[in-house]
Amino acid sequence: MNLEDRSQFIKEKTLDKKIYTNLDQIKSYLGSSYDLQIKQFVIGHKEIQGAAVFLSGLEDPRAIERIIGDLTSELHKANLTPENPKEAFNIAHRKILSNEDMLPTDNFADIFNKILIGETAILIDGVSQAILCDTKEWETRGIEEPEAEKTIRGPREGFIESLRVNTGLVRRRIRSPNLWMEKVTVGQEAGNEVAFAYLKGLAHEDLINEVRHRLENIDLDGVLESGYVEEMIEDTPFTLFPLTHRTERVDIVSSAILEGKVAIFTDGTPFVMIVPIKFLELLQAPDDYHEKFPVGTLIRLGRHIGFLFSIFFPGAYVAVINFHPELLPTSLMLQITAARQGVPFPAAMEVLLMEFLFELLREAGLRLPGMIGPALGIVGALILGDAAIGAGLVSPAVVVVVALTAISSFIVPAYSLAIAGRITRFIAVLFGSAFGLFGIQFVFLLLGLHLCSLRSFGYPYMAPVGPLIKSDWKDAILRVPWPLQKTRPKLEGGKDPSKQKTQFPSPPQGLETSEDQDHEEQPEVENDSDSKDS
Structure with missing residues (x-):
C-alpha cells in the first residue's frame, strides 16, 4: 500500500478483542521501529x-511504571475472572486511572496519534478498547533571552520549542479566564500541533473564525x-513584506493578545506569529515602552x-552622481570626482558590487558558529573595503555609503522586514541609475501603493496611515505617555475599545509642607504681640 492508502486503512481499522492480534497490528504498522516498547x-x-x-x-518512565503498578496491585484485589475482562477494563477506567489524563478509544488511529506524541496505550485481553494515558515527557531547552531580540530593560523570557511551555508562559502573563486557547493538528504524516490564543470577548469573532479556518485548511x-504555517495562511504570499509578526518574546505576544490580536503557536519552534499585523508595528520595539515617552x-x-x-540612500547617491551633481556643494563634488578617477566601473556598478559583498558577509556571519560570525562581519567588511579602495575597484565614498546603509538596516527590530528593505534597496539603486531622482520617487510611490494594497487577515496593513485613523496615532510613529493611551487600536480592539482610564498623577491631598505650616503660624504670633502691646 502507498502512503495515502496506509493512512486511510489505519483510520478505518478498529481494535480486536484479542490482545495479541492488536499488538501484532501495532507492530506491523510501525514496522521494525526500535523505539516501540511493549x-x-x-x-x-x-x-x-x-x-x-x-x-x-x-514518555515519562516513572509515570508508566506507576500506572502499571496501580493496575496490577488494585486489580489483584478484585475478584476478576477471564470470562469477564470487561469488568477489569471498567475498574481500570473509572477507578484506578480516573485521576489520569486518559481517554478510552476503540480505533488504531487514536492510538497511533497519541503514542506518537508520548502517550501510552493500555490494552487488556478480551476488550476491544484501549485506555490512552498522558505520559508525555521529553527534553526541552531552558527558558532564556532570545538572541535576536535583546532589550536593555524588561523581561528576559523567551519561548522555546515546547508548545505546552510556550502557552504556559503566556498564561503566567495573562491570568484571565477569558484567555482561550484552541489547538489544531496540522500535517497528514507528521501530525504537528498548532495552537492559537486570544481573549474571548475582545478579539473579533470574524478574526477568530478566519484564523481557525485557515489553519484547518492547511494540507501538508x-x-x-512556523514559516510553513505563515506562507499557508497569509493573505498575499508573493509580497516581500511580512504579513505576520514573528517573535520569540513573551511580553510582545502578551501585549498583542491584550490588544485583541491572535497569537499562533507551532510545536517545535520558539517563534510565535501574531495576526493581524500593521507595517508600523514592525518598527516598534519593547524598549519603546520601557523608557519614558520622550525617549x-x-x-x-x-x-x-x-x-x-537604508532603502533609498544608495540609490539617491547613484542618482545624484549620475544625473544631479549640481545638488552637491562644489567642493564635495570635486572630491568625489577626484576619488573616482581610475575606477573602472560606473557608480551604480560600484554600489551594487559593494552591496552584494556586504550581503555575502552578513549571511556568512549568520551561519558561522559562536562569536566568529560577528567578528567576521566587522573585520571582513573593513578588510574588503580597504582592499577594494586600494585596488581601485571602488571609491571611498561608495564604501562610506554602503557602510552607513548597512548600519541603518540593523536598526530594524523585525528581521523579516529588514530583509524586505534590503531587497528593495537593490531595486532603488537600479531605478536611480536609470532615471535619477525621478526613479527614486517612482520607487517610493510604488512602494507606498504596494504597502497600502496589502492586508493582514483582512485588516489594512498601513493603518493608521492608510486608512487614516487619528485615534491610533498615539502609538504609531509617536508614543504618547501611558496615561493618554486610553483606548486599544480601533480595528483590532474595537469590540472593547477602552483599556484604561486617564491616570495623570496629582499632588497628594491633605499634606502640607513646612513652609506652608510656617506661613500659617506667622499671623498667630503677630496677633499675640499686638494683644500684649494693647
Whole structure:
C-alpha cells in the first residue's frame, strides 16, 4: 500500500478483542521501529493479560511504571475472572486511572496519534478498547533571552520549542479566564500541533473564525517550523513584506493578545506569529515602552528614518552622481570626482558590487558558529573595503555609503522586514541609475501603493496611515505617555475599545509642607504681640 492508502486503512481499522492480534497490528504498522516498547503484565488472580504500548524517548518512565503498578496491585484485589475482562477494563477506567489524563478509544488511529506524541496505550485481553494515558515527557531547552531580540530593560523570557511551555508562559502573563486557547493538528504524516490564543470577548469573532479556518485548511505532510504555517495562511504570499509578526518574546505576544490580536503557536519552534499585523508595528520595539515617552518617541522616529535611509540612500547617491551633481556643494563634488578617477566601473556598478559583498558577509556571519560570525562581519567588511579602495575597484565614498546603509538596516527590530528593505534597496539603486531622482520617487510611490494594497487577515496593513485613523496615532510613529493611551487600536480592539482610564498623577491631598505650616503660624504670633502691646 502507498502512503495515502496506509493512512486511510489505519483510520478505518478498529481494535480486536484479542490482545495479541492488536499488538501484532501495532507492530506491523510501525514496522521494525526500535523505539516501540511493549510492556506486558498480568492482572487479577486469573491472569488476565495486559500491555502498555509507548515510544521510548517521548514518555515519562516513572509515570508508566506507576500506572502499571496501580493496575496490577488494585486489580489483584478484585475478584476478576477471564470470562469477564470487561469488568477489569471498567475498574481500570473509572477507578484506578480516573485521576489520569486518559481517554478510552476503540480505533488504531487514536492510538497511533497519541503514542506518537508520548502517550501510552493500555490494552487488556478480551476488550476491544484501549485506555490512552498522558505520559508525555521529553527534553526541552531552558527558558532564556532570545538572541535576536535583546532589550536593555524588561523581561528576559523567551519561548522555546515546547508548545505546552510556550502557552504556559503566556498564561503566567495573562491570568484571565477569558484567555482561550484552541489547538489544531496540522500535517497528514507528521501530525504537528498548532495552537492559537486570544481573549474571548475582545478579539473579533470574524478574526477568530478566519484564523481557525485557515489553519484547518492547511494540507501538508508536516509542519516543522512556523514559516510553513505563515506562507499557508497569509493573505498575499508573493509580497516581500511580512504579513505576520514573528517573535520569540513573551511580553510582545502578551501585549498583542491584550490588544485583541491572535497569537499562533507551532510545536517545535520558539517563534510565535501574531495576526493581524500593521507595517508600523514592525518598527516598534519593547524598549519603546520601557523608557519614558520622550525617549521612546525619539528612538522610534530614528528607527523610521533609518529604515527609509537604508532603502533609498544608495540609490539617491547613484542618482545624484549620475544625473544631479549640481545638488552637491562644489567642493564635495570635486572630491568625489577626484576619488573616482581610475575606477573602472560606473557608480551604480560600484554600489551594487559593494552591496552584494556586504550581503555575502552578513549571511556568512549568520551561519558561522559562536562569536566568529560577528567578528567576521566587522573585520571582513573593513578588510574588503580597504582592499577594494586600494585596488581601485571602488571609491571611498561608495564604501562610506554602503557602510552607513548597512548600519541603518540593523536598526530594524523585525528581521523579516529588514530583509524586505534590503531587497528593495537593490531595486532603488537600479531605478536611480536609470532615471535619477525621478526613479527614486517612482520607487517610493510604488512602494507606498504596494504597502497600502496589502492586508493582514483582512485588516489594512498601513493603518493608521492608510486608512487614516487619528485615534491610533498615539502609538504609531509617536508614543504618547501611558496615561493618554486610553483606548486599544480601533480595528483590532474595537469590540472593547477602552483599556484604561486617564491616570495623570496629582499632588497628594491633605499634606502640607513646612513652609506652608510656617506661613500659617506667622499671623498667630503677630496677633499675640499686638494683644500684649494693647
